[in-house]
Amino acid sequence: xKEVEQNSGPLSVPEGAIASLNxxxxxxxxxxxxxxxxxSGKSPELIMSIYSNGDKxxxxxTAQLNKASQYVSLLIRDSQPSDSxxxxxxxxxxxxxxxxxxxxxxxxxx
Amino acid sequence: xxxxHQWPATLVQPVGSPLSLECTVEGTSNPNLYWYRQAAGxxxxxxxxxxxxxxxxxxxxxxLSASRPQDRQFILSSKKLLLSDSxxxxxxxxxxxxxxxxxxxxxxxxxxxx
Numbered sequence: 001x002k003e004v005e006q007n008s009g010p011l012s013v014p015e016g017a018i019a020s021l022n023x024x025x026x027x028x029x030x031x032x033x034x035x036x037x038x039x040s041g042k043s044p045e046l047i048m049s050i051y052s053n054g055d056k057x058x059x060x061x062t063a064q065l066n067k068a069s070q071y072v073s074l075l076i077r078d079s080q081p082s083d084s085x086x087x088x089x090x091x092x093x094x095x096x097x098x099x100x101x102x103x104x105x106x107x108x109x110x
Numbered sequence: 111x112x113x114x115h116q117w118p119a120t121l122v123q124p125v126g127s128p129l130s131l132e133c134t135v136e137g138t139s140n141p142n143l144y145w146y147r148q149a150a151g152x153x154x155x156x157x158x159x160x161x162x163x164x165x166x167x168x169x170x171x172x173x174l175s176a177s178r179p180q181d182r183q184f185i186l187s188s189k190k191l192l193l194s195d196s197x198x199x200x201x202x203x204x205x206x207x208x209x210x211x212x213x214x215x216x217x218x219x220x221x222x223x224x
Contacts, residue, residue: 030208043152043215044201051210088153091215100215101154 002027004094006101015110019076023066023089023101030099031067032092033072037085044088048074053106079108112137114216115199122222129174129188131219133201136182141203143184144213145176147200148221196223 005028021035028054033050036044050056050063050072071092075100076083086103095100113136123129135141141171145157156169166176173192177185183199197218204211 005133023186032212033215034212043218046205046212049212090209097156100154102151 002091002097002099004089004091004099004101006087006104008091008102009105010107011104012107012109013079015079015081015108017079019048019079019083019108021074021076021087021089021104021106022071023073023091024071025089025099026092027091027093027099028067030091030093033097034090035062035074036088036090037080038088039085039096076106081108081110084108086097090097112141112203112205112214114201114203114214116199116216116219118219119217120220121223122224123191124224126190129186129195129221131186131199131201131221133184133186133216134182135184135203138182138203140181144180144202145146145184145186146202146215148200150197153159156201158186161199168188189222196221 005024035048037047038044048061048063050065053067053092056063060077063099064073084107087107088103090098115134125131142161144159146154147157148154157170158166163181164217174188177207199221201216202213205214
């Protein structure tokens with residue numbers, strides 16, 4: 001069975017520090033990887049997508065993909081209280097299928 | 111750009127009552143549409159998907175059903191709700207037609223079965 005694993009947290013990070021979120025996946029054939037942010041009571045919103053090994057940067061966010069080790073991570077630099085949310089990792093599992101992690105709750109402390 | 115509308119935003123229903131949640135999509139044609147459920151503190155569970163009018167695929171056995179009467183309309187239903195049906199229901203579509211496209215979600219419906 002295809003799985004995506006995330007540490008449920010909560011992960012507590014001081015404001016201004018780097019938050020590091022990790023995700024591992026089981027399907028070696030996966031080609032697409034996504035990070036979503038979900039505020040309490042709201043729907044998930046896409047913040048990063050990554051398709052090839054290495055780093056991809058977008059503002060304060062950096063996604064890192066290592067297909068050989070089957071992990072994908074999200075770094076948030078200069079963390080702000082508004083970054084406090086649950087971060088969901090999703091991996092393409094085939095046609096019509098995204099495999100979802102349970103999410104990591106991130107708390108940024110002022 | 112694509113917009114997904116869901117209603118109602120919140121719903122409280124007694125056990126045994128029927129359910130109808132509606133999702134409509136603007137800004138695209140012939141989208142693949144998806145119903146997900148998220149239980150409290152849990153990940154997203156795919157319930158149904160549809161690749162076209164009248165075409166429904168179910169991912170999990172349950173007392174819910176889905177229908178797609180129009181190209182941009184997707185409905186989630188139940189004849190008799192169970193307590194375990196409580197959760198956050200999300201309608202989604204892929205942002206574009208590419209194989210690596212991310213999912214885009216509506217605002218969701220919070221269902222509480224009492």
